[in-house]
Amino acid sequence: MKPAIKRVWVLGAGQLGAMLKHAAQPLGVDLRPVDIALDANLPLDDGDVITAEREQWPSTKATDQLAAHPNFVNQEVFGLVADRVTQKQMLDRLNLPTAPWVLVTEQDTAAGLHQQYGARVLLKQRTGGFDGRGQHWLVEHQGSDNQTSPHLSNAIPHGWHNKVIAEQAIAFDEEVSIVGVRNRVGECHYYPLALNRHQDGILTVTLAPLERLSSLQNAAQAMLKKVMDELDYVGVMAMELFRVGERLLINELAPRVHNSGHWTQSGASISQFEYHVRATADLPLAPAVIKHKSVMINLIGIEYNLAWLALPGAEVFWYGKDVRPMRKVGHINFSMAHQVQLLDSLKSLQATLPDWYQPALDWAINELES
Structure with missing residues (x-):
């Protein structure tokens, strides 16, 4: 049976909205990102669904119209999670550990x-x-x-x-994150824990999955499930965590697709973007099959380099944004079955990137070799 085309509007038209649109097309979903600065009315229907790629937005004709729609998924969640006070209060109420x-x-x-x-x-x-x-x-x-x-x-x-x-201040051993999805009837699925490296406060490299983190998977899933169930959440949610020995502390929540989940575009049968579309458009979910070990490298404040396209296994995502210092302008995914090939490609990528990247890529290579 041919799936009925459902229209989903995304409040926000940045790179996350663009990647959601790309994921929706093969599913037969008409997904339309909306610029938050648009000061015009939209042709909304009663059966349309509204989601968002961001936690906050200004008041314009378009955003006010979207926010007033009765099918705005998770509408009350955005404000609660966007305010770190109400977010922390909720986590405390649920007896979930934080700093x-x-x-x-x-x-x-x-x-x-x-x-x-x-x-x-x-x-x-x-x-x-x-x-x-x-x-x-x-x-x-x-x-x-x-x-x-x-x-x-x-x-x-x-x-x-x-x-x-x-x-x-938490003397953590490392930063990890988990991304999960939940639909309207409470069905949940989760990706393996990802290991993240930040530099100057910006996520630079993500590795997933790592066998040494598997012992923490069930605990992380239980924590994220408790939050999503509490909020009756629909769609993809990310949870950033500190690992302190064998304990996990929640750093922050993101009620949307998340930078640390970009590796799933290459490394899983269902990406985080497709999961979000499926959940919000009421399409069936299924467990995502993890393909290979994956590495995601953010492209931050640098010009496009055609040499990236020549690297074996590189999947380049360029956002088409103006390049400014410390601005995320794209990312590159590697998901490869053979570790030697993966390491060779990472070392070749390293030669195309400026000095700022070298500590993060050295870290990634050492982690994969260990």
Whole structure:
């Protein structure tokens, strides 16, 4: 039986919206990303479905119309998760482990936060802020006698009270993430845990799957399932985690497809983008079959290089955005059955990228060789 074409609107027309559109076409789903700056009415029908590629958006004719549609999937979730206070409160209520935290009010001082959480305290803006932006470290100076000095290297920035949370610094072993999907009847599927390397606060490389992380898979799935069930969530959700020994702490949630899940475009029978389309358009889900070990490399603030296309196994995704410093402009996936070939391609890629990338690629190569 030919599938009925269903129309899904995506609030946002960035690279995630574009990749959702690409995933929807083979499924017979008419998916239409909408620029958040569009100040015009859209031809919406009652049976259309609305989703989003982002947690926040401005008020325009188009976004207001989409937000008012009764079939806006997860509409109440976006605001809850976008605000780090309400997100953390939910995780606390569900008894899910996170870094100790507090909302910074006018009564709080840097000295007081250090007394409560230690020498290193991370301030995060309640909304917005990603790739290392919207954050500020409070770090105590060390005196010449190597004792903690009451003098602070910095203070809570002006105007940040009530707009940020403070988190205790976590001495984590590494950063991992899990991406899962849930449909309207509560059926869930999950990808293997991915290992992530950040540089200057920006995700640079993701590796998945790794056998050494498999012992943590069930715990990560249970944590994500608890959140998705609590929210009656529909679609793909990502959970960023810190691994501390054999424990996992939740760093942040993303109620959408996520950068650390881009490897699934090459390394799984169903990508995270296809899963999101299936769930929101009420199409059947199925367990994704993992093909091979995969590596995803973000392209950050660099010009397009045709040499990437000549690398064996490279699958290049270029976003067509203006190139600016520290801006994600694309990514490259490798998913290969033979590790020697994968390593050879990564080493060849390394020669095409600037010095900023070398520590992250050295890390990836060492991890795969170990």
